[in-house]
Amino acid sequence: MTHSPDETVVILNPESGSGSHGANVRQRANRLGYTVVETDTDGDAVALAATAAERGVETLVAAGGDGTVNEVVRGIRRAGALDSVTVGVVPVGTGNNFAKQIGVTDVATAFDVVESGDRRRIDLGQANGHLFVNSCVAGLTADSSSKTSPAMKQRLGVLAYVVTTLRTVTDFESLRLTVAIDGHERAAPAWTGDALSVLIGNARQFGPNRTGPANVEDGLFDVTVIEDVPVLSLMSDAVVERLLGRDSAYITRFRAQSLAIEVHNPSSVRFSLDGEIIQERRLAFETLPRTLSVAVGDGYTPPPE
Numbered sequence: 414m415t416h417s418p419d420e421t422v423v424i425l426n427p428e429s430g431s432g433s434h435g436a437n438v439r440q441r442a443n444r445l446g447y448t449v450v451e452t453d454t455d456g457d458a459v460a461l462a463a464t465a466a467e468r469g470v471e472t473l474v475a476a477g478g479d480g481t482v483n484e485v486v487r488g489i490r491r492a493g494a495l496d497s498v499t500v501g502v503v504p505v506g507t508g509n510n511f512a513k514q515i516g517v518t519d520v521a522t523a524f525d526v527v528e529s530g531d532r533r534r535i536d537l538g539q540a541n542g543h544l545f546v547n548s549c550v551a552g553l554t555a556d557s558s559s560k561t562s563p564a565m566k567q568r569l570g571v572l573a574y575v576v577t578t579l580r581t582v583t584d585f586e587s588l589r590l591t592v593a594i595d596g597h598e599r600a601a602p603a604w605t606g607d608a609l610s611v612l613i614g615n616a617r618q619f620g621p622n623r624t625g626p627a628n629v630e631d632g633l634f635d636v637t638v639i640e641d642v643p644v645l646s647l648m649s650d651a652v653v654e655r656l657l658g659r660d661s662a663y664i665t666r667f668r669a670q671s672l673a674i675e676v677h678n679p680s681s682v683r684f685s686l687d688g689e690i691i692q693e694r695r696l697a698f699e700t701l702p703r704t705l706s707v708a709v710g711d712g713y714t715p716p717p718e
């Protein structure tokens with residue numbers, strides 16, 4: 414096995430986002446003497462990251478979107494190398510939420526950050542053993558391709574997308590849930606009822622006035638449960654904004670280190686972990702505080718000590 418701590422490996426998803434970044438990324442990487450490996454399909458970035466980490470590579474760059482970042486981090490864990498590897502991100506995906514959270518704004522800056530940016534240890538999330546970096550969501554998802562008025566987006570943040578998605582979906586079945594903080598059997602449920610969505614953010618926040626960067630070093634999830642309000646889909650924007658805006662009785666938010674979600678629907682529910690779908694009836698979540706070393710941009714504000 415070759416020991417290559419000085420080598421930097423870029424794991425490039427050539428199809429992320431618009432799919433037009435391949436040559437640019439390869440050129441910049443070559444200029445810096447980085448090795449570039451490309452993904453072909455689902456899961457490749459997990460295997461490529463694990464192989465590089467097993468070879469002793471200590472800097473791995475995910476060039477892709479949030480799905481590619483998630484796979485690279487899973488590969489590093491698979492290799493048992495979370496202690497020794499630092500992750501960089503080249504934001505060439507569609508959403509690039511994670512890159513934004515760590516102050517990486519564009520391709521050119523991303524390479525500068527890998528070369529000389531600060532290194533910070535950030536939290537990861539885990540649900541039934543599955544890793545996530547950004548979030549785990551179930552129910553109506555915040556589909557950013559749905560048409561949302563700028564005014565509603567400003568008032569409701571990511572939740573505006575949930576509302577517009579609801580208006581286009583005809584057969585939505587509420588999530589019948591119990592959400593318990595800390596996952597103890599006897600803990601009082603934090604929330605129980607019929608939900609439209611449940612959103613568990615690690616490097617992501619949901620809702621009004623929460624569009625800024627998440628605190629990814631606090632060891633806490635940012636949990637949002639949106640109650641299924643009857644006939645919400647038929648209401649006007651103004652009414653919806655009042656119902657779901659600040660201090661809404663229909664939205665429950667809390668922060669927690671660990672939690673458990675139990676599904677009471679007759680069948681299991683789809684949960685998306687950074688886009689990876691799992692079907693479950695019961696999920697136990699825990700944060701892995703300050704577990705992943707990342708190269709962060711100048712725009713990243715470390716939380717106060």
Ligand SMILES: Nc1ncnc2c1ncn2[C@@H]1O[C@H](COP(=O)(O)OP(=O)(O)OP(=O)(O)O)[C@@H](O)[C@H]1O
Pocket residue numbers: 426427428429430431452453454455456457476477478479480481482484505506507508509510688
């Ligand atoms: N060569 C490839 N061709 C097609 N799909 C690929 C290829 N390599 C990887 N994939 C798949 O593409 C998925 C999505 O990629 P990724 O998240 O990087 O981009 P995105 O969806 O454009 O961005 P974002 O997640 O930020 O919205 C990956 O999870 C992987 O399953």
